[in-house]
Amino acid sequence: MADEIGNPKIRGPKDPVKKGELVEIKSLIKHPMESGLRKNKETDQLIPAHYIESVVVEYAGKQVLKATWSGAVSKDPFFSFFVKAESTGPLKMTWKDNKGQSFTAEAPITVA
């Protein structure tokens, strides 16, 4: 398996939305999400834990949501949630893993 990692993607509303509208945000990132409990079948050694520990969502500069994950969240984690569109501004997500690597992505939210 290739050690592909990163490439965060966010999908928000394509078109301008009304003020106060609840909009769904979907996100995806490539990550092995190794729990640290799995063995390498050839060497019989535990594969070290390597998973995303936190996902922070900021909208128009303010933190609106934070997810704290364990290694039992599935590989290449998908995550969707809602935000209330109050003003035009970027929706920024930051994924951080237990090895200190972090990934960010942004999607615009336009309030008409």
Next chain:
Amino acid sequence: MDQTNSVTRRKFFHTAGLLGAAVASSSLMGLPSIARAEDAAPAVNIDELIAKKVGAGPIAMEKVTLDIPATAENAALVRMPIMVDHPMEANNYIQTVLLIIDSNPNPEIAQFDLTPEAGKVSLEFRARMAKSSKVRVIAKSNSGKLYGLVKEIQVAAGGCSG
């Protein structure tokens, strides 16, 4: 207390039976073939885990939904669509949502800290399940009220290898 004990006992006997049936194949998979007592019970005390995360107190079994089938096709990728039917207003909102899988080696799967700006509680992610287990969702409001849901999810084979 009594109730908790009896559930644990029943679960133990149930699991013991399954393990008995699985002993023949387990050596092929390189798993220990001796059933340890801990295998039956969750690795940590679930009540204590919940109390540590959101505080002890009565949990109203309402408002929370986890709309998935009782049998998961792929244990490595079990959809967890969490909804909490609760306002998200400045002074009345859901602050924390926890997802716990009792029988996973680490039952503490995910925590979500929310603000009213989320607008509504509708979160979805996917989790790995080591084996069939109770899945719990606990939601805490900003005033400390707890809402919850327990759902028994069956899996064909553990998802921790995938």
